Amino acid sequence: MGLQHAPFGAAEYARRIAKTRAAMEKAGLDAVFVTDPSNQAWLTGYDGWSFYVHQGVILTKDGDPHWWGRYMDSLGALRTCWMEGATIHGYADNYVQSTVRHPMQDLARILRELGLEKARIGVEMENYYYSAKAHAVLTAELPNATFADATALVNWQRLVKSEDEIAFIRKAAKISEKVVRTAIEKSAPGVRKNDLVAEIFHAGITGVGDDWGDYPAIVPLTPSGLDATAAHLTWNGAPMKAGEATFFELSGCYRRYHAPLCRTVFLGKPPQEMLEAEKAQIEGIEAGLEAARAGNRTADVCNAFLDVLKKYGLKREGRMGYPIGLSYPPDWGERTASFRTEDETVLEPGMTFHFMPALWMESWGLETTETILIKETGAAEPLCNMDRKLFVKD
Amino acid sequence: MGLQHAPFGAAEYARRIAKTRAAMEKAGLDAVFVTDPSNQAWLTGYDGWSFYVHQGVILTKDGDPHWWGRYMDSLGALRTCWMEGATIHGYADNYVQSTVRHPMQDLARILRELGLEKARIGVEMENYYYSAKAHAVLTAELPNATFADATALVNWQRLVKSEDEIAFIRKAAKISEKVVRTAIEKSAPGVRKNDLVAEIFHAGITGVGDDWGDYPAIVPLTPSGLDATAAHLTWNGAPMKAGEATFFELSGCYRRYHAPLCRTVFLGKPPQEMLEAEKAQIEGIEAGLEAARAGNRTADVCNAFLDVLKKYGLKREGRMGYPIGLSYPPDWGERTASFRTEDETVLEPGMTFHFMPALWMESWGLETTETILIKETGAAEPLCNMDRKLFVKD
Numbered sequence: 001m002g003l004q005h006a007p008f009g010a011a012e013y014a015r016r017i018a019k020t021r022a023a024m025e026k027a028g029l030d031a032v033f034v035t036d037p038s039n040q041a042w043l044t045g046y047d048g049w050s051f052y053v054h055q056g057v058i059l060t061k062d063g064d065p066h067w068w069g070r071y072m073d074s075l076g077a078l079r080t081c082w083m084e085g086a087t088i089h090g091y092a093d094n095y096v097q098s099t100v101r102h103p104m105q106d107l108a109r110i111l112r113e114l115g116l117e118k119a120r121i122g123v124e125m126e127n128y129y130y131s132a133k134a135h136a137v138l139t140a141e142l143p144n145a146t147f148a149d150a151t152a153l154v155n156w157q158r159l160v161k162s163e164d165e166i167a168f169i170r171k172a173a174k175i176s177e178k179v180v181r182t183a184i185e186k187s188a189p190g191v192r193k194n195d196l197v198a199e200i201f202h203a204g205i206t207g208v209g210d211d212w213g214d215y216p217a218i219v220p221l222t223p224s225g226l227d228a229t230a231a232h233l234t235w236n237g238a239p240m241k242a243g244e245a246t247f248f249e250l251s252g253c254y255r256r257y258h259a260p261l262c263r264t265v266f267l268g269k270p271p272q273e274m275l276e277a278e279k280a281q282i283e284g285i286e287a288g289l290e291a292a293r294a295g296n297r298t299a300d301v302c303n304a305f306l307d308v309l310k311k312y313g314l315k316r317e318g319r320m321g322y323p324i325g326l327s328y329p330p331d332w333g334e335r336t337a338s339f340r341t342e343d344e345t346v347l348e349p350g351m352t353f354h355f356m357p358a359l360w361m362e363s364w365g366l367e368t369t370e371t372i373l374i375k376e377t378g379a380a381e382p383l384c385n386m387d388r389k390l391f392v393k394d
Numbered sequence: 395m396g397l398q399h400a401p402f403g404a405a406e407y408a409r410r411i412a413k414t415r416a417a418m419e420k421a422g423l424d425a426v427f428v429t430d431p432s433n434q435a436w437l438t439g440y441d442g443w444s445f446y447v448h449q450g451v452i453l454t455k456d457g458d459p460h461w462w463g464r465y466m467d468s469l470g471a472l473r474t475c476w477m478e479g480a481t482i483h484g485y486a487d488n489y490v491q492s493t494v495r496h497p498m499q500d501l502a503r504i505l506r507e508l509g510l511e512k513a514r515i516g517v518e519m520e521n522y523y524y525s526a527k528a529h530a531v532l533t534a535e536l537p538n539a540t541f542a543d544a545t546a547l548v549n550w551q552r553l554v555k556s557e558d559e560i561a562f563i564r565k566a567a568k569i570s571e572k573v574v575r576t577a578i579e580k581s582a583p584g585v586r587k588n589d590l591v592a593e594i595f596h597a598g599i600t601g602v603g604d605d606w607g608d609y610p611a612i613v614p615l616t617p618s619g620l621d622a623t624a625a626h627l628t629w630n631g632a633p634m635k636a637g638e639a640t641f642f643e644l645s646g647c648y649r650r651y652h653a654p655l656c657r658t659v660f661l662g663k664p665p666q667e668m669l670e671a672e673k674a675q676i677e678g679i680e681a682g683l684e685a686a687r688a689g690n691r692t693a694d695v696c697n698a699f700l701d702v703l704k705k706y707g708l709k710r711e712g713r714m715g716y717p718i719g720l721s722y723p724p725d726w727g728e729r730t731a732s733f734r735t736e737d738e739t740v741l742e743p744g745m746t747f748h749f750m751p752a753l754w755m756e757s758w759g760l761e762t763t764e765t766i767l768i769k770e771t772g773a774a775e776p777l778c779n780m781d782r783k784l785f786v787k788d
């Protein structure tokens with residue numbers, strides 16, 4: 001219990017809470033109830049695979065945050081949160097996946113005890129772990145409170161990373177390099193895809209030196225051939241084949257911090273159109289890195305890439321990147337800014353993005369991406385050190 | 395595209411859809427919109443790590459189910475669903491995690507096109523992937539439709555498994571045996587926990603023979619010592635120590651089907667109270683298996699275990715099992731019936747449960763569990779073949 005178990009020091013958590021409270025004040029909120037596991041961990045250090053039941057963090061205008069969840073997980077909260085036990089609350093097990101009770105009834109009781117019965121409370125309306133039913137029960141239980149949509153209120157505070165966080169992401173980046181290198185090295189015709197993925201997991205979880213590997217928020221995406229034209233298929237037991245491209249969408253993870261890195265391998269001789277696309281993609285990434293500087297906007301990064309693509313007569317739609325850092329399944333993105341033409345977020349030093357200008361074509365996919373850090377001055381820094389090319393194994 | 399990619403044959407999907415339609419009729423529904431990835435896969439075969447964006451399956455009173463999701467994932471749907479392309483729908487990428495648009499606006503358009511503008515539509519109010527915001531947008535877009543809570547309507551249809559499904563779970567069980575055996579064999583003082591987890595992942599994903607391993611819906615839970623008193627902590631880089639118990643909560647996975655299996659290892663000489671608890675737990679499991687027979691109720695299994703525990707002067711609260719089968723993160727349970735004292739579900743042949751009477755005490759945790767199949771007659775069949783004991787490595 002207490003700070004000795006949390007990944008960061010007291011000053012870092014104080015910084016996060018102060019930022020969040022400033023955002024709450026701006027939004028006119030007395031409290032937020034945060035269900036996003038990444039937001040919970042960012043505010044309190046809580047870390048456990050328990051987000052499949054209702055749980056969350058209550059932050060009011062003063063005092064420590066409150067962690068609330070299933071009783072058996074409150075024991076895990078005592079062992080991972082930086083707060084001492086007084087603000088950790090567990091609900092009885094017969095609320096879990098019950099057809100006659102709902103955990104939000106217990107949460108309402110605690111909110112009442114905290115004097116929030118008539119408060120203006122922000123909830124994350126758009127989050128995996130705040131169900132439509134949870135909202136219906138909570139609002140019915142607290143008819144005199146006012147509920148406001150505070151989706152991503154905390155996520156936006158996470159956009160600029162502290163030095164401590166950047167150090168974690170750099171460790172994750174070293175693990176990412178190892179993981180992608182392993183995937184490329186072990187790729188060969190006849191290798192079953194699941195055996196390759198087993199090596200990828202092994203490389204990532206063993207980590208690098210003392211920096212042990214945590215589980216990434218997304219499993220390895222490693223599709224080959226036509227499966228690589230779809231973005232998010234997972235593996236099967238089919239052997240890799242000569243004449244096919246396979247992309248690796250992977251990330252190392254260090255204490256929940258990510259640094260995604262994608263590369264593509266071709267077994268055999270790639271078609272000419274793929275080699276041309278490779279050239280465009282690499283030149284486009286260089287242009288994007290140049291545009292990814294403090295003061296520019298997210299759209300500028302996207303447009304810099306698209307301008308190069310256009311020169312090569314190629315087209316691409318969809319977003320081309322998102323902020324990364326602390327995350328839990330099912331997504332390693334932070335779900336705030338995006339590298340897309342209509343996104344106008346101003347880039348600031350300390351922001352970290354997965355710059356992800358993948359090309360998914362009719363008969364193949366080509367993923368070459370970078371996790372990047374926005375610097376005080378100059379172009380963005382790619383945090384992984386890995387040749388930026390289509391890897392050809394002939 | 396089509397049945398050649400789907401894990402099951404046409405008759406199996408027809409069976410599932412007929413069961414679901416019968417439940418819809420009973421609930422007075424014209425259609426259901428299903429967001430649970432497990433329900434989507436069960437109805438259509440869809441399989442991809444794309445549930446971090448909005449997607450789902452629409453089932454009406456007749457015709458094929460409709461899969462709806464992000465455009466790039468609709469390509470994955472074409473490659474994994476049993477339906478041909480006409481009922482697969484993709485929405486534009488600028489709906490994804492947008493602050494100005496919501497994918498439910500696109501879904502509403504499709505529901506209108508399907509003539510459901512004034513229909514009675516079931517939605518899964520209590521599901522990770524149906525957010526409070528999604529419900530608010532969808533209901534606002536279709537003011538003349540009536541929305542009913544159809545949480546777990548499809549999940550309940552999954553409770554009794556077909557022969558085809560049981561064959562998949564048996565394959566998963568073989569992988570589970572391998573995974574737990576690996577964990578026990580590799581456990582030793584000084585072994586870093588993350589290195590052990592790397593071996594666990596490797597064993598599970600390589601699978602057994604031709605039965606390649608898929609990713610389990612929960613990462614390996616492997617806490618030692620005091621961390622094992624909390625239920626859901628994940629690993630770190632600390633070495634295993636003599637004098638500590640470590641429990642392994644693991645599952646093999648074969649094409650999304652699970653067979654969870656937990657065992658506990660003690661490095662050194664276990665305390666006497668743990669050995670007594672072991673005895674009670676094993677005798678209790680035997681009693682539970684005897685009670686887990688067709689015609690009995692879920693509560694009977696729970697009570698049979700608790701009666702034995704009582705005899706030994708031990709107490710335990712909380713549920714002691716749940717149905718398992720097809721699943722996606724964050725949970726491998728089906729979220730319907732539970733082995734708990736207040737649950738009255740009648741057991742039927744073909745049901746499969748993770749019978750999970752773990753004991754979490756003040757200074758240690760002891761997990762010995764079985765995936766079980768309810769038989770036509772007689773006691774339940776444990777699907778894994780693994781010594782039922784506390785594994786002591788002295």
